[in-house]
Amino acid sequence: MATASSQPVYRATTTAPVNIAVIKYWGKRDTTLNLPTNSSLSVTLSQRSLRTLTTASASAKYPAEDTLNLNGKPQDIQSSKRTLACLSNLRALRKSLEDADASLPKLSTLPLRIVSENNFPTAAGLASSAAGFAALVRAIANLYQLPQSPRELSRIARQGSGSACRSLMGGYVAWRTGEQADGSDSLAEEVAPASHWPEMRALILVVSAEKKDVPSTEGMQTTVATSDLFATRAQTVVPERMDAIEVAIRDRDFPKFAEITMRDSNTFHATCLDSWPPIFYMNDVSRAAVRLVHDINRAVGRTVAAYTFDAGPNAVIYYEEKDSELVAGTVKAILGASASGWEGPFYEVLANVTVPGVSLDNIDSRVLDVLKGGVSRVILTGVGEGPVTVEDHLVTETGEIVTK
Amino acid sequence: MATASSQPVYRATTTAPVNIAVIKYWGKRDTTLNLPTNSSLSVTLSQRSLRTLTTASASAKYPAEDTLNLNGKPQDIQSSKRTLACLSNLRALRKSLEDADASLPKLSTLPLRIVSENNFPTAAGLASSAAGFAALVRAIANLYQLPQSPRELSRIARQGSGSACRSLMGGYVAWRTGEQADGSDSLAEEVAPASHWPEMRALILVVSAEKKDVPSTEGMQTTVATSDLFATRAQTVVPERMDAIEVAIRDRDFPKFAEITMRDSNTFHATCLDSWPPIFYMNDVSRAAVRLVHDINRAVGRTVAAYTFDAGPNAVIYYEEKDSELVAGTVKAILGASASGWEGPFYEVLANVTVPGVSLDNIDSRVLDVLKGGVSRVILTGVGEGPVTVEDHLVTETGEIVTK
Structure with missing residues (x-):
């Protein structure tokens, strides 16, 4: 059996912002892929006020099933098709990297431990799922060192929660409805960065x-x-x-x-x-x-x-x-x-x-x-920036959840 | 100068109901003629609960200007284009009768004294204008002994208040939007009498x-x-x-x-x-x-x-x-x-x-x-009936307003 030191804990942590649409997303033309009936546009809000902080970690020492802990509480992700869809999409991208470069650690084969915290109360009635899924996708993409752009990752975040795709970028963000049945062109893109209209x-x-x-x-x-x-x-x-x-x-x-x-x-x-x-x-x-x-x-x-x-x-x-x-x-x-x-x-x-x-x-x-x-x-x-990579990990070097 | 007895007071009194639309009238394609953008349909409500009572009277002994007294208060009808439109349309119909039959008294030349009362408080927020204009048109039509059907009279009531045209009939009443620019086919008609579905x-x-x-x-x-x-x-x-x-x-x-x-x-x-x-x-x-x-x-x-x-x-x-x-x-x-x-x-x-x-x-x-x-x-x-002719006049035989 491998020793602890041969079972490293890989970690990556990111913040992600809330966004508030000014052209609203309302209606899906495909409920599984979260494809919208119309394009939408939002303003990304500053993470100095509202943000989700998420650490994605992977390790052979974890139990075989991926886990998600949100605001101190374990979540049942096995029954969340949306979360599973995000994880499997991200794993597939990692797998492609590993297949192309044998020197890479096989992170795609390791169980994930994801820990997430919002700095705002759920009771405030703010759509926390957008920031939550954006942070989840961004953190795992960082962990997996995926080369995909935020626009490309938005295809994945969208499947977690439609509006999450717009939280992968800062400033003024459009989500194009797209025309393809597989959703490959239903993506978010920055219309203008926060610095264009910071006031x-x-x-x-x-x-x-x-x-x-x-x-x-x-x-x-x-x-x-x-x-x-x-x-x-x-x-x-x-x-x-x-x-x-x-x-x-x-x-x-x-x-x-x-x-x-x-x-x-x-x-x-x-x-x-x-x-x-x-x-x-x-x-x-x-x-x-x-x-x-x-x-x-x-x-x-x-x-x-x-x-x-x-x-x-x-x-x-x-x-x-x-x-x-x-x-x-x-x-x-x-x-x-x-x-x-x-x-x-x-x-x-x-x-x-x-x-x-x-x-x-x-x-x-x-x-x-x-x-x-x-x-x-x-x-x-x-108005504020998109997700930011931080070192304020919610999982310790040895894989324990940080209790705050 | 004529004596009092040679200046008779002609009177006719009617009730008219409130109606509540189930397909709503909202939008005019012609604001002067009150032509609607869409057809509508209403249920006429029973006058045992809510009704307007209106007496129309005409006499040479009245001052030259037509007057309207509503719930005990004189109204300024000279500045109400809608009321004036109804009166002039009704007078024109009477004039046609008089022109065709010289034996008829020349009521069209006499000043009108109209007295109206609602049995429900204005504060109740019920659209009193529909019952009000329906009663006004019906009372004058009775006074003038006009042969026109309620459907034909609805063309006139509509110009007072759009929804008034539907209060000229009982039961279930449609107001057809019509297509003519002059509004001649924008008329109300009974879809079914109250007796068809009295429950x-x-x-x-x-x-x-x-x-x-x-x-x-x-x-x-x-x-x-x-x-x-x-x-x-x-x-x-x-x-x-x-x-x-x-x-x-x-x-x-x-x-x-x-x-x-x-x-x-x-x-x-x-x-x-x-x-x-x-x-x-x-x-x-x-x-x-x-x-x-x-x-x-x-x-x-x-x-x-x-x-x-x-x-x-x-x-x-x-x-x-x-x-x-x-x-x-x-x-x-x-x-x-x-x-x-x-x-x-x-x-x-x-x-x-x-x-x-x-x-x-x-x-x-x-x-x-x-x-x-x-x-x-x-x-x-x-559900209830349309306007009813009654003898409960609000103007005395000698032309005085009845004070209740």
Whole structure:
């Protein structure tokens, strides 16, 4: 039997970011491969605020079955077809390398131990699966020293969770729907790096987290199957918006970016409402956030803020840093001490703001009450980079899970 | 100068009903003539519960200008183009009669005094304009002894308020969009009389009446101009639903009627949400009513209830009388003493109901809380007849307004 020293533990660790779509992914044309009915586009959020940290390790000393530990809890990956699909795709790529170069250690034959941690609470209602699968794919790709580009790896991450493919890159990321039945051209690509338009900020209003009514995967398939309006969005509306928002990003045209973002969020939720039975993700607090943004824009006289809502009630409000007082400053004045989270790396510009950037006389008084009662927490962040390789391993040199 | 006796007061009085659409009217292709972008279909509600009572009178002794008194208050009809259009159309028809028969009194030359009363509070958020304009047109048509059918008169009522054209008839009424630019074929017609399917009941949940955010006329034009999904509904979805719901009515197929009704309400509100800026008429209480209906149908195992929402948060729940306990009985058990209005001609079947027809264990507990907190009043009614000529005049024989 081999000694411990002959059973090395191979490790690689990465972070991966959350992304928030401005053109929404909603609907699969292939549920196994996670092929979408329409292209989508997102902003990658800074990992200084929100990130998943994942270590992938491989060793002959591990039990034969791959394992995944998430936030301190073992996960049942054997029953997760999506995770298994990612692992087998990555192993196959490693195997090709090993077949071509006999000097490489046969990592593809070793069991994997994957350990992952989010630095944000699941209860915040943020789509953690995107960052999670992006980190998993990126960490294993690093472990296996795969030469594939993030764009090529996005084909694999997509199979874990559709939107995960967009978390493999920073800045402004498009996921092209593609045309091939095997999904080989359904890939994410960076439209512009974060450095192209670094002033983009995002303020997340965390609305008291009731259990989500309909899980996304189930919800989107209900919409595809039943909404009479869905095909119009997927086939006509989104392609035009994709073109237009890429131009807006190229030109750093915030008002145009903002209008497309808000309209696409509304159209997405409209197709949910048009589903059978209808799906509601936005609630009265979400609607108050919509009103707030329109009221702020009207009061300022230009479009300084844009809302978007994923499959849940949380509002994400995009704005440019120069308008921090007008947007985030106004929200801060409204929420006062009723919401936590006013802190972190993007807070400095607001630390000394005590009066709203926009007089609250401009905001509907019901909106003020509903927001104050319904937003428990905020997350202040901005556009950021893609996954980063780090040495902060969650598995020790000898293969033990790091307990924090 | 003529004596009083030579200046007779001509009078005619009618009632007119409220109608609630199951295929919604939303969008005008001609705003002056109130020509719709799509056909619609409604259920006329019983005047034993809700009705407008209107007396039209004409006399040479009246001041020269036509007047309208509504719920005890003089209205400024000279600045209401819609009212003036109705009056001038009706006068022209009377004039034709007078021109053809010289023995007829020249009522078309006399000032009109119109007095109208609703038996339901405006605050209930019910579309009173439909019943109001239907009663106005019917009363004057009676006063003028016009030979035109309700279908022909609907052309005139439509110009007062689009949905008013459907309140000129009882039972199940379609408003055909028509194709002519002058609106001559945009008319309402009875699809089936109330007696064809008299078991239809409607329970209106009156949701605390905040001021309506966007008036219907403004809202529908915003949708037409800005929603990318609107054309699909108007051109494709509604024509199919019109055909299908007419079949459902013909066959008294409640489950089919119910599904089309609910889906069209959802599609209508989806196009509102897809408008720019977005329009929200449903709130969290409305959503709770949607859930309630789906939960009741699921618990019963067949479709016994259907919701629909106009341009406001009130829910109208349709059901058949035989299912009163299952539907209205369950709502009554949920609301308990927190909502008034459990009374009137349709209440008898429920008077002794003390337990919910569907166990409340089948209803989401949040839904129960939201409904109990948000529904202040109910109106229990059913399908009913069209306008009825009555002798309960609101103007005396000598032309005075009756003070009640």
